[in-house]
Amino acid sequence: MTASFIKNSDFAAFLTAMMKAAPVYGPVAKRSRFAFARLEAPEELRLDYDVTILPPKKLFFPPAQDLLRFDSDGFEAALEPEEKILFGVHFYDVKAIDQTDLLFAERNCDINYIAHRQTTTIVASNVQTVSKRAFFATVGADVPAKGHDAALTSIDDGYVFEPLTARGEALLKFGRFAPATEAQCRGADKVNADVLAECPEKLEHGTAAIATKVRAAFKDEELWSQLAADCFSCGSCNTVCPTCYCFDVQDTWHVDQTSGKRTRYWDACLTEDFAKISLGEGATENFRDERGERFRHRLMRKAVYLNPKLGGPACVGCGRCSAACTADIADPTRIINQIMAS
Numbered sequence: 362m363t364a365s366f367i368k369n370s371d372f373a374a375f376l377t378a379m380m381k382a383a384p385v386y387g388p389v390a391k392r393s394r395f396a397f398a399r400l401e402a403p404e405e406l407r408l409d410y411d412v413t414i415l416p417p418k419k420l421f422f423p424p425a426q427d428l429l430r431f432d433s434d435g436f437e438a439a440l441e442p443e444e445k446i447l448f449g450v451h452f453y454d455v456k457a458i459d460q461t462d463l464l465f466a467e468r469n470c471d472i473n474y475i476a477h478r479q480t481t482t483i484v485a486s487n488v489q490t491v492s493k494r495a496f497f498a499t500v501g502a503d504v505p506a507k508g509h510d511a512a513l514t515s516i517d518d519g520y521v522f523e524p525l526t527a528r529g530e531a532l533l534k535f536g537r538f539a540p541a542t543e544a545q546c547r548g549a550d551k552v553n554a555d556v557l558a559e560c561p562e563k564l565e566h567g568t569a570a571i572a573t574k575v576r577a578a579f580k581d582e583e584l585w586s587q588l589a590a591d592c593f594s595c596g597s598c599n600t601v602c603p604t605c606y607c608f609d610v611q612d613t614w615h616v617d618q619t620s621g622k623r624t625r626y627w628d629a630c631l632t633e634d635f636a637k638i639s640l641g642e643g644a645t646e647n648f649r650d651e652r653g654e655r656f657r658h659r660l661m662r663k664a665v666y667l668n669p670k671l672g673g674p675a676c677v678g679c680g681r682c683s684a685a686c687t688a689d690i691a692d693p694t695r696i697i698n699q700i701m702a703s
């Protein structure tokens with residue numbers, strides 16, 4: 362599909378027209394940081410954001426999501442997906458959504474995730490400000506960003522808008538677009554290439570070499586114990602991660618004791634209870650009782666275990682975990698570079 366161009370002066374009208382047609386969610390300021398939220402006015406959109414506190418997966422896989430309601434007559438799905446536009450997603454988060462698309466669709470297809478995903482048009486936007494802990498340029502560099510419906514890039518006097526699907530192309534009717542010139546397309550390509558050099562952190566080795574050496578370090582209990590020595594087991598590194606997708610399911614009963622609802626909540630493998638199971642009669646077993654075991658599990662999931670299925674690492678280099686960790690020990694680049702250097 363051919364790229365189009367919209368002037369800066371026409372951009373607010375484009376957003377306003379879209380917002381009249383469907384809810385538009387995009388990055389907005391939240392005190393000194395940013396979050397994806399429903400836009401109430403076009404000027405709220407902050408395409409100059411560095412990284413959002415939570416990833417946009419929360420639109421398809423919310424932190425708490427009702428799955429079904431039940432009573433004495435049976436149960437019904439609690440699915441209420443809305444047609445919406447998710448606007449301004451950075452390419453690393455597009456990659457993460459592509460991963461969760463695959464993981465939630467395989468085997469027992471997760472109809473709750475898929476229903477929310479299928480009703481969402483995703484517009485990516487270029488990274489205008491690089492977060493202080495980002496390393497998206499050196500992780501899974503050969504994995505393309507895909508699955509979005511259009512890509513928007515800010516250049517000098519406007520935006521190059523590249524539709525990638527029919528859903529993306531349908532957005533053109535909301536704005537005063539003109540065909541993008543070759544010079545404007547080249548300008549957009551340069552903007553997207555140049556930003557890669559601005560990542561403050563980087564992995565020193567490629568995906569395959571990292572997977573081999575990190576896996577080989579599995580049995581080095583002392584290493585993992587040292588790496589996790591300051592870990593609070595808070596799970597923040599999981600909670601903010603765009604590629605984490607574990608959840609817990611709980612039933613809530615109403616006072617009538619016959620009706621209620623089933624809800625799933627984000628879970629976190631760094632927390633102490635994550636791998637704890639009941640053995641009955643009050644006895645329990647925890648498969649990852651030690652902090653080092655949990656810390657290792659996260660790294661193995663990000664750099665090793667899922668690679669064959671995903672075609673690359675289960676990390677997109679957003680740096681959210683590094684920034685969210687109070688003890689500042691969660692940064693994958695420091696952990697992996699240390700293991701690679703040993």
Ligand code: SF4
Pocket residue numbers: 598601602603604605663675676677678679680681682683693
């Ligand atoms: S592991 Fe950290 S850097 Fe990698 S995708 Fe998750 S939050 Fe981002």
Ligand code: SF4
Pocket residue numbers: 591592593594595596597598599631632685686687688689690691
């Ligand atoms: S590594 Fe950091 S963010 Fe993750 S559980 Fe430990 S203290 Fe919390």
